Amino acid sequence: MPTTITRQSPAQPKVTVPATLEEALDRAWLSQALADVSGGAAVTSVEQVEVIRTVATKVRFAVTFSGSEKRHGFCLKGLLDVDEMTARGGPTCVLEADFYSKVAPTIPDMRVPECVSAVIDREAQQAVIIMRDLITHGARFCSALEPFSADEALQSLTELSKLHARSGFLGGADWIRPRAAELSRMTYVTPEMLQELLDGPRGDNLSPHVRDARRLVAAMKELAARDGQRRQFMIHGDAHAGNIFRTAEGAGLIDWQLLQRGGWAVDLAYHLNAVLPTQVAERDERQLLREYLAMMRGHGLEMPDENEAWSQYREAAIYGFYLWSITRRVDPQITVQFTDRLGKAVTRHESHALLGVV
Template sequence: MPQGLEKRLPSRPQVAVPATLAEALAPQWLAGALADIAKGRAIAAVEQVEVIRTVATKVRFAVTFDDGERLGLCLKGLLDVDAATARGGPTCVLEAEFYNKVAPAVAVRVPECVATVIDRDAQRAVTIMRDLIVDGARFCSALDPFTADDAVLSLEQLSLLHARSDLLGAAGWIRPRAAELAQMRYVTAEALQDLLDGPRGDGLAPRVRSAANLAVAIGELARRDGARPQFLVHGDAHAGNVFRTPAGPGVIDWQLLQRGGWALDVAYHLNAVLPTAVAEAEERRLLGEYLAMMRAHGPAMPDAEAAWAQYREGVTYGYYLWSITRRVDPPVIVQFVDRLGKAVMRHDSFGLLGAG
């Protein structure tokens, strides 16, 4: 395991999943949720440090026990949300299960998870982690530009995840999300075209800006991807889901954990974190670095030309993911659709997939 973060099995306290921020920070609820680390001590005080609301809520807070120890923590879950947002609860369950069942078995640098609270019947969950910022980590923003050297380090983390595809045999709960996304009616064809006709699609060729072409491309990518060797895939590896420590980068946000081809992660990651000009100049070399890492870990990988073809197709996944995104700050959406859409143009991904 990379140095810098110790891993432990999180506790799984049998308490109710909170629905609001007030419930989550109530000392009485926290006493039950943190019983494993409280070890009989009462919670004397709870201090809210920071709240970040996207689809899920992330709250940094500190608890002070009655013996004076102060512990910085971060809780993530769907708190104070409307009924439509609450339907995303299964992704929170998926992330909690990652920390319960996958994180202890992989060498990826992740936050230390101290507890997961899951209601599988209601498909709701929260995850409680150590506050990495207190321990000196820095979270990247979604729009932080990576250098090629930065990307080598983040690719190393992804390779450590992908190398443990042996875990998939006993993990039927990890789904082929690219295929499921291709079948979703989360956004209608008409609504997707309206989105692409807006600012997010400015600067892209009409062929790539076509919702009909994108639907064909993601469907064909999912079909081809499902027939290839399956890997543990993060599914949403943009810069906002990377943190930096003195020991190296780590990865957060496991709500799109899935099984699929390695290229879904690699093509999305490089074209999301690198400015377009840097990606164009460096991506083939970086792909070679990634393939060498994977071979060193043990898995058989395709040769350079076959891998390049998969990479060129795989860009479509990230482009589709951000094209349908609505509940994120518009500047972030515009940047990612632009970077990933231009990668689709550069690689003729739609042509490779028979779209348009």
């Protein structure tokens, strides 16, 4: 069985969610968190391999268990050593743990990391997940700024189609929320704040009409309204290059903190225009849309005809542009590139006009 495919639910040990890197790599804590993997054997050694800090921390580490000298590589993800506000957690932490616990086992052919343990505190809205270390098995994680070719984008579209095709899971899964609708109603970034962000470097190469916060907010509200009336799919919601990995078997998806229900076009327009350089997207996106529609029909789903699908895709470009326009806690270089690519997609597709925003 390939180590990159999740086929069963991770253990959910009743242990405290660690708040620091030191706590997360404590041998006694790991012995409990990994008891399902080790058969109850204690962790005898821990070696920190790599620490990657963004909002959440990812730490690659290796352990040995009592009775064996074999090293086992893992990657833990959680909010470690963060400020007081971030340490309060939030629904996205638990959402990702629930994806690996509840959703991934139902899509065994979708390539995702194998999660072996999910430690969840629902009351505090805190969670950490422990996955097999894909890098030790030859995987390579793409960087957020890595440009994709059309063929590479087709590989990741294949994985997204597997997720979308299992959208029957949404029945009774109210915990998977309509994120686009919720974003359109959020108030923590005011129009004035958004305009200030768009007036900065991220909007330098965009027209005044596209970097107009009032028009963007109105377009996002209209997109959310239309999207909510369409068939709902289970979508990734944040499939940029930094959330893709590659193995000899193909591409895979990580980072499920924005898992949501919404129109398929939201995922497609965001993904293609985030990973493809603008010139490549202009040339190849319509053909990639055709390929995606064929995949979905191959999964047994009815999809709109190409013209209607193209119209939905063009409207949906607003989602990714809005998401990155309001982003504040990411490397500015990444924010500028994504806002620029997605803003140019909005310009090219006349998304505002399609949504009736003048």
